[in-house]
Amino acid sequence: MTTVLITGANRGIGLEFVRQYAIAGASILACCRNPSAAKDLNALAEEFDTIQIHALDVASDASVHALRENLGATPIDILINNAGVMGGKHQGLHDISFDAWSDCFNTNTFGPFRMIAAFANNVAASEEKKVATISSYMGSIGRKGKGAYIYRSAKAAANMITTLAATELADKGVIAVPMHPGWVQTDMGGSGADITPQESTSGLRKVIAGLTPESSGRFWNYDGAELEW
Numbered sequence: 001m002t003t004v005l006i007t008g009a010n011r012g013i014g015l016e017f018v019r020q021y022a023i024a025g026a027s028i029l030a031c032c033r034n035p036s037a038a039k040d041l042n043a044l045a046e047e048f049d050t051i052q053i054h055a056l057d058v059a060s061d062a063s064v065h066a067l068r069e070n071l072g073a074t075p076i077d078i079l080i081n082n083a084g085v086m087g088g089k090h091q092g093l094h095d096i097s098f099d100a101w102s103d104c105f106n107t108n109t110f111g112p113f114r115m116i117a118a119f120a121n122n123v124a125a126s127e128e129k130k131v132a133t134i135s136s137y138m139g140s141i142g143r144k145g146k147g148a149y150i151y152r153s154a155k156a157a158a159n160m161i162t163t164l165a166a167t168e169l170a171d172k173g174v175i176a177v178p179m180h181p182g183w184v185q186t187d188m189g190g191s192g193a194d195i196t197p198q199e200s201t202s203g204l205r206k207v208i209a210g211l212t213p214e215s216s217g218r219f220w221n222y223d224g225a226e227l228e229w
């Protein structure tokens, strides 16, 4: 049975990943900061006994370490680094919050780094050996965006660490990719976004299912298109 670990699994795209992989028959390690408050996730776990809920704050070394101790050598077929934050309102050249910038890097960049470092051997010990970091096209330097200095730089750095890991772990057979989920109707994306979490996640799952060693270290859109850095 395929085992999928998902961070930020209590709402938005993360929760939808849990739902879709559970329906597909996978075993899910659904990780979130506050399991007792995760109403929708707990309801899904009532429905599917293949969902195990774990406490995890990706911004905390101690929390990631505790999860690693708890999971031991469990093989992880697909590690999905989904947890993320926007970085607050003060993201302009003349209106910046360095505290928020630091917090955003701690979650959006150090978070995936901590998870890949902690679970690289678990992924390498699995059948599928895949790591997907849910990044953003807003982190593309080639796209020439405007503003959102905090979020864009944290996602650009998340792209870098995921591709570095792809190169470093290639000899263990691990495939690692940053992915853009589209502009999605979640708390983060807002209700006016282009697509539903269902559309985004089914696209992302299809791309993940088709990943090969040749696709590793490249930046993929949820619809299967390759994105510029």
Ligand SMILES: NC(=O)c1ccc[n+]([C@@H]2O[C@H](COP(=O)([O-])OP(=O)(O)OC[C@H]3O[C@@H](n4cnc5c(N)ncnc54)[C@H](OP(=O)(O)O)[C@@H]3O)[C@@H](O)[C@H]2O)c1
Binding pocket: 007, 008, 009, 010, 011, 012, 013, 014, 032, 033, 034, 056, 057, 058, 059, 060, 081, 082, 083, 084, 085, 107, 134, 135, 136, 137, 180, 181, 182, 183, 184, 185, 186, 187, 188, 189, 190, 193
């Ligand atoms: N929605 C979009 O349009 C869009 C576009 C491009 C990229 N993305 C990326 O897609 C991913 C999911 O976004 P979303 O739209 O589903 O956002 P969301 O609805 O705001 O959900 C964010 C999730 O991340 C979790 N999280 C935040 N900080 C965490 C931490 N330190 N440790 C563990 N979990 C943490 C949240 O948990 P709590 O409930 O505990 O806060 C929540 O489960 C993010 O990485 C985001 O940057 C989204």
